[in-house]
Amino acid sequence: MFVRFVSIGYLCYLVLLVPAIVAQAQLTAPWWTPVAVFAIFGSGAALGLESFRSVTRIKRVAAVNALAYPVVVALWFVAWNGAPASPDDSLWFTLFPGVASFAAVAAWRPRWAVVHMLVAVLLAQSANHVVREAPFSSFLAPDLAFALTFCSLFLAAAVVALGTGRTLDDTIATTHATAAAAAAAEARNAERERFDALVHDRVMSTLLAAARRAPQDSLVQQARRAVDEIDELRAGTDIRTRIDAGTVLARLRSAATEVDEDIAFTVRVDPDCDGTPFPPEPVSVTAAAVAEAVRNSLRHAGSNATRTVDVDIAPRRIAVQVVDDGKGFDPDAVDPHRLGLEVSIRGRMRQLDGGRAVVESTPGAGTRVMLSWQEPAA
Template sequence: MAADDRTLKEAWSSIPSQGEVGIGLERFTGQRMERILSTVGAIGSAALGAQALTAAVTRLNQPDAAHLGMMALVFAPLLWMIVACLIGKGVKPAAGTFTVAYAAALAVWPVVVDRTVREPSNQPWIFFLVNIGVVAAMLAFTPRVQLIWALTLPILYGWVRLVQGDFEQSWWISTGFDVTFTIILGSVIISLAWMFRQVAAGVDEARAQAVEGYASAAAASAAEEERVAMSALMHDSVLAALIAAERAGGERERALAVTMAREALTRLANTEASIAQEGSDAPVSRAQIVAELRRTLSEQGVDAVVEERGSAEAEVPGKVARAMVLAARQAIGNALAHAGGRGLHVLAESASPDRLSVTVVDSGPGFDPEVIGEDRLGIRASIIARMAAVAGKSRIDSDADGTTVVLSWEPS
């Protein structure tokens, strides 16, 4: 049995916790915007890259090693960048590699190009990729570096074109037009990307502030409601029971004090239960209790299950069922708050039709129940006192491997 319990605990501890699943959601809009920018960049790069490749192949008069090496230097990183943008992985390394490779290709262009072709108005195939280099810089670098590349690449292209034309006057007009056009278009690309990213960051920040504000307000409201309820109960039921116990002189008075104390503990343990929930004490089936526990897990957003074992026809009194459900809710809340929901597992077991136990297990860091402060009522009032008020039992075992809370009831 011990080996089976250890195997079960190891299996449940391998399930990712709620906190682990939620990592990265604080930048949801920003991540979606980056995905959109990379996808649009891949589509534009593919279109202009195909145009540049067609021009390079059709104008290849001398298919020597220099020209082929130049094409490989440019189009291999470009293909890598397009694939990385489409699959959404390794975008920054691929885009940065293409930016540097394209700048290197521009730098050696005057050495490789055939200078016998004197057509200043006919742009070479490498011109079609100038703004693709700007797009790659936008995907790979910070805004300041992006602006530098948006100016550097067009100016570098203009310089190598003038070198190719030996700085003749006819080359200045067409080259100046090309450089001006690419600088303007590159600046627009960088500005739009910066604007979209700022909007996405603002949405993420507003969402985080709204969630934080709502959580703070909800916590403050719950704490205030609990304080008021606890104060009323302590003033009325609990103190009245203590006074009756102090003044009890005979057997009848002592029995009455015990009854008052039990009722006070019941009301104290069920502080958060509404009057409608208290209802009658008609028998409640195990299926109803399991349904309530599953609803609790669903409301908490926890991907955990409630396992059932033993007699499916088991029933317990209504007060017992309510106390057990509320105590199990508290144990589940403790597992979420202190263990991050790691390895959370709930077991409802019936050894016989009139007996029921609920076990809440997690694989968190554990704690020492003996060192819990006297003012912390999460375990003492909400679990131990609640089960004691209905003549039930509660057992809490906790160590470095996790925490197990067992709630059980059987007829006396």
């Protein structure tokens, strides 16, 4: 966003300065003006275009643009033919040295951007000084003071703006990492509880039975069940933790009605689901995403909006749609840093193997959040 602002600044200056560029071309060798326009404004346009293509190359393009300005101004002294300029006009490139220093802010550390500004202003105002006839040639000191003061204010604002942006990016990245760590910790706790229960209910009871010299047949069966459950836990196929379609439906309904107890709930369950168990993780993740979708609808759809949850359960598949007829919004205009939509809905489902989340909405036409999970093929 920052380099787009810089690129737009170059475009505005180009439009405003075309008459001056054409008029002052007679002061230099024929090659200098097209080279200068291409190097300064061309690299400025490339900087804006690069922001839509590759974030990783922005700093390099910004550095090229920042260096182009002092190089072009230095070449002006070589290309100048000695003709004086009008005392009422400044050389066209002396009107925006700060814009090039903005590109330097994007490319380098602040201290080097300050050095760039000092060099750019000194070169530009020196050119303005030598091209003028007396008595206007004595204005170098006040011109330098004004240009440095003017550019310094905006350069400082640019440094603060980029620093604030970096802080915001770091904060958002930390928040996402914290949310992911919390989810991982919750999963580890659940796994630890399962393991503790297995150790207590199977392993320790088997060892205790062996210590008490229980009948060999029952002891062997008990030990075999303990070993089988340990294998299931290790392979992630613990059948006892899987739940049936009715329980899946109950959890989804509970997640939605805990947020909005008046929400309409429609259900379609494939008859083939009888006896087909579902793993608990996609059920809990989908239920949490449903709750967040309903919560978002309550907050943003409007007081008169109505909401429905449509659940479709099939073997090895869960699909849920949360629909409202409220205000709606433009999904492309939503800040990607909004945690409710990006982390609590899309992020949850994206981290789920086989999970998917799609948000469809139009201003004034309501919102549809589609959540689905398909068990991957073994």
